[in-house]
Amino acid sequence: MARFTADGKKPRSSRLCRLLQMAVAGDGELLRLSARRSVFRLKDQGADWILKLDAPERSFEAIRARLRRPPLARESRNWKLLCERWPELQPILGVVDAEQIDAARGCFARQWFAGRRGNVWTVEDSAAVGSGMATLHQLGWTDVDLSPDDLLLDDCNRLLPLDLGHAHVGNAPSAASDRCRDWVHLLGGFCLNQRREFASPMLAAYRSAQRLRESDAEIMRQALLWTSAILHRQSRRCLRETRDFTPKKNGIVRCEGIPQGEGSVVEGNSSSSAQETFRMLYELELHGVAALRPVKLQMADSGDWVIEGVIPEPSATLQADLLAAGYAMEENNADGIGFIHDPRGLQRVKPKDTL
Structure with missing residues (x-):
């Protein structure tokens, strides 16, 4: 936070300013803290909001910003594209505020989504997750960094993405290879017992609405290999x-x-x-x-x-x-x-x- 507010620069948006002030004051709930990003849940004018502050400590950040759109700006753009393709998402999403203060600092805010994230799903949620993945893929959504924590089932059992920073929203349905990769990453994010319990009903619901070239056994095999490599690397922490x-x-x-x-x-x-x-x-x-x-x-x-x-x-x-x-x-x-x-x-x- 000190690094983010060191030179006194503030966002132009009044909402982002209010949320930033609350975060600096220690209000709300800190959801994530890393060298790159802080994520907060805050209440503003009677509504819950999620605020993301991006301030990575990396070399050549100004050059990175020239070569590629900053991550929070990409996320804001992806939400707008997804709302254009999925009009019923707009009332749920509400307003999205995002500003890039400079090459190394960005702010992003959207309303909080109520529902059940992937870490609390049960086997009864499998059909809704499978059909929801089919809907998102039909809309052109795909996510190279997908995990169960990046998805949420709302009170109407709609599957909503929570983080579009690494996602892509295209003008056509997602490619077959991207659909398979998303399933490998999603199932790989569950523990062993959950993966065994969830995989068949999720994939059955998905296949009733969307095509997958790979068999369930092949997707599970790839999920095992991917998870083993990822967790072996993560264990160094x-x-x-x-x-x-x-x-x-x-x-x-x-x-x-x-x-x-x-x-x-x-x-x-x-x-x-x-x-x-x-x-x-x-x-x-x-x-x-x-x-x-x-x-x-x-x-x-x-x-x-x-x-x-x-x-x-x-x-x-x-x-x-x-x-x-x-x-x-x-x-x-x-x-x-x-x-x-x-x-x-x-x-x-x-x-x-x-x-």
């Missing part, structure tokens, strides 16, 4: 300063208390090996595999590195879950207790869902 983890001189601490029912792994005196084990446990957690949930890495008085974590509920499908996450357990390392306590015996393999 537990080793650096983030909203959830804090590296310290003698280890790593998760930014939350340790609940009751802890377990621990004694890792020896190698710091790099201990960090790799900590990361593997976190990657399995991201996949939804029953594994010790790592919350602290520290050096004990003996000189050994110790990982403390929360013991999960045992899983009857542990071996299949591991294989779907891209790992296999050697038979002589299987302890039969239904969860992974120490991942050092695991081997990386090509992901495959056998359930």
